[in-house]
Amino acid sequence: MILIVPSDPMRPRRPDEHFAAEAAAAREAGAEVAVVDHDALAAGADADRAVARVSAGPDVVYRGWMLPAGGYATMADALARRGATLRTGAADYRRAHELPGWYDALRPVTPESVWTHGDGRAAFDQARELLTDGPAMLRDYTKSVKHHWHEAAYVPELADADAAWRVASRLRELRGEDFTGGFVLRRFEPLTAPEVRTWWIAGEARLTGPHPDTPGDTGTPDLTAVAPLVARLGLPFVTVDLARREDGVWRVVELGDGQVSDRPGAVPAEALIAALLAG
Structure with a gap:
């Protein structure tokens, strides 16, 4: 196994401090460790340079900061050009x-959920009506903003269309460029x-x-x-x-x-x- 972790932005040959313990543990266990430029991958900039320190190998595992599915696929392609294969392929990462x-x-084991494709009001209302009424949790495909609970994560009553849309609009504003896919409404379970x-x-x-x-x-x-x-x-x-x-x-x-x-x-x-x- 080759473990790849983000590099420290200030010391690009070293692991980011947040993942240094895992990098050290992997080396101690006899695994190869390499760093990648997460910021370049997230920005979609020069992926080949971003993974240039990774050796060829059939089992590469990434432990690092979140990447959008497209950014992960770009990393997977760049690694493949070096003969390095991620254990988790791009399609499985997205799933x-x-x-x-x-x-x-x-x-069967998670709250009932519906979602939209995109961030439009009409699609949001259609999804909201599928859950009919009662409270719901709101997020996008990858993340909520639960630390802004009442303004952008919790919908007290799905039947109140305008109030629900205010929560959705605030979620969209807070997620900004990181907003992914569409709105996800999940039936609230205490x-x-x-x-x-x-x-x-x-x-x-x-x-x-x-x-x-x-x-x-x-x-x-x-x-x-x-x-x-x-x-x-x-x-x-x-x-x-x-x-x-x-x-x-x-x-x-x-x-x-x-x-x-x-x-x-x-x-x-x-x-x-x-x-x-x-x-």
């Missing part, structure tokens, strides 16, 4: 990174405990820890209903965030590509690297 790619497979982040490799849950937003809190989710559905997706490396609903049932809040999911300190870098090396 994990954007909610429409994984929702149908996890429909939760009783902080989220737990689980790490899955080759369809198996390998690590469990807190969510980065609540690093001091953790739990042991019941994965009985979730595990076969995640395995069926056939994705190489993902995270699944879960939380307990008021009735005690564990629900999937989010699935994400594991390469760009943040690792809280409670999950040791050595444990994550060991799981990746085990394949």
Whole structure:
């Protein structure tokens, strides 16, 4: 396995400090580590130069800052020209990174969701009417702005068209150039405990820890209903965030590509690297 991580913007031959522990753990375990220029990849600028320090190899894993699906595909193509193959191909990255790619497979264990293509009012109203009434959560294909809960993430009543659109408009404004795909409306389900982040490799849950937003809190989710559905997706490396609903049932809040999911300190870098090396 070759681990690639973003370079430090000020010291481009060194790993970004946020991923330095994982780079060190990989080297200690005998894996090759290389740095890439994340900013260039995100901007779509000179991808071949951005990955120039990566050697050829059949199993490359990225651990770094989030990339849009198009930027990831550009990186994958540039690596392929060097004879380096990402473990997670561009199509699988998009399936994990954007909610429409994984929702149908996890429909039984996650809140009911509908989405638009684009950011227009008419499409938003059509999606809103599919969920009829009641409260909902709002996000785009990749991310919410839950830290702006009342103004841009929570829709108190779907039937109130103008109020719902004000929330959508604010979400769109805050996401700016990072807005991805369209609006996603997810039926609101009251939760009783902080989220737990689980790490899955080759369809198996390998690590469990807190969510980065609540690093001091953790739990042991019941994965009985979730595990076969995640395995069926056939994705190489993902995270699944879960939380307990008021009735005690564990629900999937989010699935994400594991390469760009943040690792809280409670999950040791050595444990994550060991799981990746085990394949």
